[in-house]
Amino acid sequence: MSDIAVTHVPHKRNIPFAQEAAGALVILALGAIGWFLYPDDLAFLTRLIGIAFLVLSLDLVTGYCGVATLGHAAQFGVGAYAAGIACIRGVSDPVALLAVGLCAGTVMGLISGALITRFRGLPQLVLSIAVGQLIAGLANKLSWLTGGSDGLSGIEPGKVFGVFGFDMYSRTAFVFSLGVLVITFVVLQRFVRSPFGLMCRGIKDDDLRAKMIGVSIYPRLVVMYGVAGAVAGIGGALTAISTGVVGLDSVSFERSAEVLVMLVLGGAGHLWGALAGTVIFMIFEHIVAAANPFHWMTLVGLLLILIVVFAPRGLIEPVVLLWAKFKRKGSAV
Amino acid sequence: MRTIFSIMIDAVAYGMVLFIISIGLSIMMGLMRVVNLAHGAFAMIGGYLASYALRDLGVHYGVAILIAVVGTILASIPFELLLYRRIYRKSDPLIQVLMTIGITFFIIGIVNFIFGPSLKPIPLPQTLSGPLDIGFRMLPTHRVFVIACGIVVALALWLLIEKTEFGIKLRASVDHSDMADALGIRTEIIYAATFALAIGLGAFGGVVGAEILPIEPFYALRYMVTFLVVVSVGGAGSILGALSASLLLGLADTTGKYLAPEFGDFFFYLSVIVIVFLFPHGLFGKAHA
Numbered sequence: 001m002s003d004i005a006v007t008h009v010p011h012k013r014n015i016p017f018a019q020e021a022a023g024a025l026v027i028l029a030l031g032a033i034g035w036f037l038y039p040d041d042l043a044f045l046t047r048l049i050g051i052a053f054l055v056l057s058l059d060l061v062t063g064y065c066g067v068a069t070l071g072h073a074a075q076f077g078v079g080a081y082a083a084g085i086a087c088i089r090g091v092s093d094p095v096a097l098l099a100v101g102l103c104a105g106t107v108m109g110l111i112s113g114a115l116i117t118r119f120r121g122l123p124q125l126v127l128s129i130a131v132g133q134l135i136a137g138l139a140n141k142l143s144w145l146t147g148g149s150d151g152l153s154g155i156e157p158g159k160v161f162g163v164f165g166f167d168m169y170s171r172t173a174f175v176f177s178l179g180v181l182v183i184t185f186v187v188l189q190r191f192v193r194s195p196f197g198l199m200c201r202g203i204k205d206d207d208l209r210a211k212m213i214g215v216s217i218y219p220r221l222v223v224m225y226g227v228a229g230a231v232a233g234i235g236g237a238l239t240a241i242s243t244g245v246v247g248l249d250s251v252s253f254e255r256s257a258e259v260l261v262m263l264v265l266g267g268a269g270h271l272w273g274a275l276a277g278t279v280i281f282m283i284f285e286h287i288v289a290a291a292n293p294f295h296w297m298t299l300v301g302l303l304l305i306l307i308v309v310f311a312p313r314g315l316i317e318p319v320v321l322l323w324a325k326f327k328r329k330g331s332a333v
Numbered sequence: 334m335r336t337i338f339s340i341m342i343d344a345v346a347y348g349m350v351l352f353i354i355s356i357g358l359s360i361m362m363g364l365m366r367v368v369n370l371a372h373g374a375f376a377m378i379g380g381y382l383a384s385y386a387l388r389d390l391g392v393h394y395g396v397a398i399l400i401a402v403v404g405t406i407l408a409s410i411p412f413e414l415l416l417y418r419r420i421y422r423k424s425d426p427l428i429q430v431l432m433t434i435g436i437t438f439f440i441i442g443i444v445n446f447i448f449g450p451s452l453k454p455i456p457l458p459q460t461l462s463g464p465l466d467i468g469f470r471m472l473p474t475h476r477v478f479v480i481a482c483g484i485v486v487a488l489a490l491w492l493l494i495e496k497t498e499f500g501i502k503l504r505a506s507v508d509h510s511d512m513a514d515a516l517g518i519r520t521e522i523i524y525a526a527t528f529a530l531a532i533g534l535g536a537f538g539g540v541v542g543a544e545i546l547p548i549e550p551f552y553a554l555r556y557m558v559t560f561l562v563v564v565s566v567g568g569a570g571s572i573l574g575a576l577s578a579s580l581l582l583g584l585a586d587t588t589g590k591y592l593a594p595e596f597g598d599f600f601f602y603l604s605v606i607v608i609v610f611l612f613p614h615g616l617f618g619k620a621h622a
Contacts, residue, residue: 068427115610121426122368123613126565129558130605137598253558257434264431294450294550298442304435305416308428 020186027185027275031178043170044286046242049177052278053235054255055262056188056271060228062260063268064192065221066204067117068125070256071132072232074112077139077251079105079233084152084246085145092158094176098237105233106226108135113225117218120207129253136251151247155240166242173242180238184231188271191227200224201269261304267314276316338470340591346476348583349483350542354556355563356490356575357531357538363570364507364527365421370433371412372535372560373553374440379405379536380548381444384453394458398540405536406529412436413528421524422510437553450550455543475544482541483576486534490572503527507570566608568615577616 034045054076061067082104083097091097112131116124139146146152159165164172191197203210203217211217240246249255258281266277289296311317358372383401386392392400416436420429457475465474494500505513506523514520539548546556559582567578582601589600608616 062427066425066427068425068430070430115606118610119613122362122565122569123609125368125426125430126562126609127606130562130602130609133558133598134602134606137602141599254554260431261434264427268427294442294445296442297438298446301435301437301439301442304431305439308432308435309416309419312428 020189023189023271024182024186027178027182030279031174035174041286042174043243044282046170046173046177047239048278048282049174049181050235050239050242051259051262051282052181052275053184053238054232055259055266055274055278056184057228057232057235058259058263059268059271059274060188060192060231061113061221061225062263063270063274064197064204065117065200065224067128067221067225068121069116069128070125070253070260071112071116071128071130071135072228072259073251073253073255074132074135075105075108075229075232076236076239076255077135077246078108079229079236080240080246080250081139081146081152081236082233083237084155084240087155087157087240088152092156094157094160094241097157097241098180098234101233101237101240102230103233105229105231105236107229109229109232110222110226113222113229117221117225129256132251132253132256136248136253139248139251146246149248151245152240153245155244155246157241170242177238177242180234184234185271185275188231192271196220196223261300264314265303265307267316267320270314270316270320272319273314273316277314280315336591340587342472342476344584344587345580346479346583347545347587348580349480350538350545351559351563351583352483352576352579353486353538354535354542355538355560355567355579356486356572357534358560359564359567359569359571359575360490360527361531362564364503365417365524366569367417367420367422368426368429368433368561369417370430370557370561371436371440371553372531373556374437374444375405375409375532376535376539376556377548377552378408378440378444379539380455380543380552381448381453382536383540383543384455384548385448387456388454394461397455398537401540402533402536406533409528409532413525417528418521418524437557441551441553445550452550453543453548455540455548457544479541479545482537486537487572487576494572499523499526562605564615566605566612566615568612568617571615571617574615574617 035042038045054072057075058069058072061069061072079101083101086100087097091100112128115131116128118124119127140148142148143150157166160172160176164176166172192201199210199215200220203215203220207217236246236250239250262277262281263274264277265281266275267273284299285296288299307314354372354376358369361367361369361372379401382404383397386397386400387394416432420432461474461478463474464471465477494503502513502518502523505516505518506520510520513523539546539552546552549555563575563578563582566582567574567576582604585604586601589598593600
């Protein structure tokens, strides 16, 4: 996983923000398909979008920085709990709640980043797990604050921009989540191509070399973790707002493992890979797990083994190669 | 005093169970450098097999343990040949983590499909179930049995690794695999034998520890983290490390649960963070380049 070279093509200055606009349009188109074809499953689709934030966030640290973590749900859960608690204590504006989730996620990201990115390999993995479990333990035990194992319920956010109230068909929640996803995705697309994002890639590909050219690795990884925490926090807050409950599952080890599976399924190191993995995994889970959870586990296990053995860069890789080929052909003509 | 004593007995027994299961993982990680998250899944297979043998075949407890260990090793062979061999020593941790999580999910699904998703009790024989009188105090016999098992395993492993030819070859492969290969040691056979040993110990621990870590459908997921943490705290590949880490974490966990039940896991993971942060290669581990 350390051999992805960034091929930098000095592209012609054509339309500014074309790539971002294309990204936004594709997500909106997918959202529209979901809206019109599956109007009864909007609650599920909203949940999917919430998880997509967590997978994107994980992509930032795992795909772009090469940090192996099995505790990433901590950031998501902290964002969700923070938004939920703020809502119960009287903050009802959904946008303000998102900001609360974002801040909480960022703080959590910085803290766990400071602990986790100090090491590489096994200690890193174990620290990430331990941090995740610590948060899960706290969420369970501080029941006066978090509701403990009953979960935090009774989150009733106000209207979006004071106009659109949340309904039981999740229509508002879906559109709201989709909008936030589009904005976040566009920002992240810029962010991963910024000098900072490219440097993180460099650290992932060869940290010794990065050190040799004078990059201080640790602070960069911590900052990246903070950004990832912000993204995960938004996802958590969105989930809390749209479902109205926050349960212990949002900080669980299973959640962390699941999102890692989603990311690798789609392809780590690509924002589109993260999205694709989330969509494929969640839809399959929705269908198969409802039938028999153990068949689902067998299937996921098998799929994961096959992916690691035959397509370690995820399902997005053939698409990326095809796209690169297409582009090269285009510029040669 | 009475509380302290019972905490100690429970903590040591719990620590010994952790030790028996984790030592296999520790040796594997020391030798093959594989972060094997599926270790608990093999312990679970052992538990399911023993439960089946005891309750449906009605065999003796000792025979059930034998069936469990041998059966689990046999079941693990295809995994070793097809999958683990690819990731020995070379892949980065992310690939290993993903593959072994995949194996864990796969095993959970298959095992529960075959044996049914329910709690699998492993009934103890008469001789192990009652209390044991040690003169000044009564102890649960099973706890004493588990502690004895742990001590025997530790001693046997120490003898195997320090005093036998296999042990010499194993240590040579741990220190410098390529050089051992060049000197004519068949490292792939050493790897396969170590894998079988690790899995067998895992299955054994799963069966004898079933009173303390009950065998249930999600056993492999629930304790996946615990075993990995023990190895990481102790240092991969060190018997002394695994033993001390098991006892230490067993003590932290049990004491936490007795004295502050509402914060049980919290203390466990807090101590893990502190130890791993201070000793990234474990208490008794060596830094591998």
